[in-house]
Amino acid sequence: MMDLDLGVFARSVMLVAEKNMRIYYYRGPVVVFGLLFPILMFFTYFIGRNLDLIAFFPGFLAMMLFFTSSSVGPLITPWEKREKTYERLLSLPVILESIILGDIAAGAIFGVAITAIVWVVSLVVLHLPLTSALVLVVAFILGAIGFAALGTVFASMATDVPSNVMMLSSLIRLPLIFVSGIFIPLNQLTGWVFVLTSISPLTYLVDLFHAALTNDAVYPPVLDALVLVIIIVIFVLLAKTIQKRNLVKGL
Amino acid sequence: MEAIEADHLSKSFGPVTAVNDVSLAVKEGSVFGFLGPNGAGKTTTIRLLTGVLSPDAGSAWIDGIDINRNPLAAKLKMGVIPENSTVYGDMTAEQNVLWMARFYGLDRTTRKERAQDILRRLGLAERKNDLVRTFSKGMRQRISIACAIVHSPPVLILDEPTTGLDVQSRRLVIETVHHMNEAGSTILLTTHNIEEANTLCNTISIINKGRIIATGSPENLKTTFDTTRYVEISFAQPVEKKLFVQEDISRAERWGDKWRIYTTNPDRVVKYLSALAEREHLTIISIATSGLSLEDAFVRLTEGA
Numbered sequence: 001m002m003d004l005d006l007g008v009f010a011r012s013v014m015l016v017a018e019k020n021m022r023i024y025y026y027r028g029p030v031v032v033f034g035l036l037f038p039i040l041m042f043f044t045y046f047i048g049r050n051l052d053l054i055a056f057f058p059g060f061l062a063m064m065l066f067f068t069s070s071s072v073g074p075l076i077t078p079w080e081k082r083e084k085t086y087e088r089l090l091s092l093p094v095i096l097e098s099i100i101l102g103d104i105a106a107g108a109i110f111g112v113a114i115t116a117i118v119w120v121v122s123l124v125v126l127h128l129p130l131t132s133a134l135v136l137v138v139a140f141i142l143g144a145i146g147f148a149a150l151g152t153v154f155a156s157m158a159t160d161v162p163s164n165v166m167m168l169s170s171l172i173r174l175p176l177i178f179v180s181g182i183f184i185p186l187n188q189l190t191g192w193v194f195v196l197t198s199i200s201p202l203t204y205l206v207d208l209f210h211a212a213l214t215n216d217a218v219y220p221p222v223l224d225a226l227v228l229v230i231i232i233v234i235f236v237l238l239a240k241t242i243q244k245r246n247l248v249k250g251l
Numbered sequence: 252m253e254a255i256e257a258d259h260l261s262k263s264f265g266p267v268t269a270v271n272d273v274s275l276a277v278k279e280g281s282v283f284g285f286l287g288p289n290g291a292g293k294t295t296t297i298r299l300l301t302g303v304l305s306p307d308a309g310s311a312w313i314d315g316i317d318i319n320r321n322p323l324a325a326k327l328k329m330g331v332i333p334e335n336s337t338v339y340g341d342m343t344a345e346q347n348v349l350w351m352a353r354f355y356g357l358d359r360t361t362r363k364e365r366a367q368d369i370l371r372r373l374g375l376a377e378r379k380n381d382l383v384r385t386f387s388k389g390m391r392q393r394i395s396i397a398c399a400i401v402h403s404p405p406v407l408i409l410d411e412p413t414t415g416l417d418v419q420s421r422r423l424v425i426e427t428v429h430h431m432n433e434a435g436s437t438i439l440l441t442t443h444n445i446e447e448a449n450t451l452c453n454t455i456s457i458i459n460k461g462r463i464i465a466t467g468s469p470e471n472l473k474t475t476f477d478t479t480r481y482v483e484i485s486f487a488q489p490v491e492k493k494l495f496v497q498e499d500i501s502r503a504e505r506w507g508d509k510w511r512i513y514t515t516n517p518d519r520v521v522k523y524l525s526a527l528a529e530r531e532h533l534t535i536i537s538i539a540t541s542g543l544s545l546e547d548a549f550v551r552l553t554e555g556a
Contacts, residue, residue: 091331
């Protein structure tokens with residue numbers, strides 16, 4: 001059983017997150033790509049079709065949060081292994097959990113910051129509705145943490161080649177946006193398509209944003225939140241297990 | 252008291268046993284060298300001692316704290332320079348040092364003062380605001396050292412700290428090791444450079460194929476295999492071989508303008524040669540004792556294992 005000084009642990013998580021923000025997130029191309037990619041995806045689907053913007057906006061916000069939270073995280077550990085800074089980091093007063101939680105915190109902060117900007121601008125310009133501020137805050141927090149945690153699972157791969165991780169990350173993340181009720185609202189889905197969407201973790205974030213903004217969620221918000229919490233726990237445990245197993249590769 | 256202790260550490264990677272039942276004890280305030288050929292298990296042992304890897308069996312303590320049970324507390328007591336690893340290229344030299352200092356809970360003023368002092372000592376004060384990715388290998392290694400010592404750790408662990416460095420950087424690293432040791436830090440270092448180990452270390456362990464095969468002071472290790480040493484002497488006058496007859500002398504050979512006198516007891520032979528010079532009115536130009544080098548001992552130990 002490990003003895004843990006919680007103060008030192010919390011400090012290590014915060015410092016890892018701060019380093020990630022400084023080195024990997026506060027960069028022009030990262031911010032621009034984080035903002036542009038989901039917006040372009042949305043307009044690709046939206047323009048030229050007579051769709052209800054209000055009905056689709058919760059899905060759009062969920063997609064933004066999903067992409068921004070999980071975009072850079074998968075690359076951090078492979079980058080650090082490649083640059084030979086990973087062992088230096090492990091030699092500091094940190095444990096593996098500090099690195100994983102620090103990576104998640106940085107991804108979550110980035111995701112919330114970018115998506116919140118889009119939400120505020122949209123709120124002012126498009127006069128979007130808001131049903132529950134509390135549910136919106138919960139959706140932002142759980143969604144950002146959950147999908148940043150997914151990023152750390154990708155980062156656990158036994159490779160120090162970022163492009164390999166990026167390929168796997170895209171291979172899993174891109175299909176998710178098509179089976180999570182973003183482009184076709186969940187309440188319009190039936191049969192096996194509905195069953196398929198219920199497997200995607202992104203579905204529950206989309207549904208939570210519907211509960212917060214338009215009050216037309218399919219599942220109860222508590223259930224959405226609970227599923228997201230379970231997903232966070234699973235992703236963190238998975239990331240820890242895989243990273244521990246692959247630790248020595250690339251040191 | 253032991254500053255670093257390892258008790259029957261073992262670590263395997265699949266079928267390969269990298270570290271096999273390694274035990275060691277490093278006394279507080281000493282400089283301990285870890286020597287071994289490539290692939291002997293030095294770096295894996297260091298990774299086990301610094302908490303980067305967990306052992307399959309055995310335990311390790313830093314300043315009395317179990318690294319596996321309480322890794323954060325143990326790591327607060329150490330400064331580590333891992334082999335081949337570097338600091339962050341996208342941060343400046345000063346940012347790296349200040350950021351790493353925060354892990355050890357140093358307050359803002361202390362961090363700033365220590366960083367400035369260390370960067371000045373390591374000859375990096377003028378480049379402190381430059382990104383590390385623009386630095387040479389030697390400068391990066393100096394920054395790495397600055398980061399490892401900014402909190403004045405009681406234990407400093409360095410894995411091949413001078414490998415591939417230019418002479419100036421190498422000297423600075425060695426000076427820093429001396430300085431830290433004089434300030435009270437216990438040092439554990441691995442090196443390929445036997446002369447460096449000979450000069451710096453009080454105690455050396457030689458590891459081969461994952462096992463420690465010898466531990467002792469450099470002088471003791473040199474005499475592990477062969478107790479025969481020699482005294483090399485030169486005189487201003489010609490001297491005949493027949494003069495070198497004494498119970499401690501096994502043989503005498505001419506080496507250029509010198510005589511090499513083989514013995515198991517150089518101390519008594521030196522005294523005998525002084526008396527001989529006095530008696531025969533000879534002028535001694537030079538006299539020195541020698542024996543097996545640490546390199547000889549290292550090669551013979553690692554060949555035989």
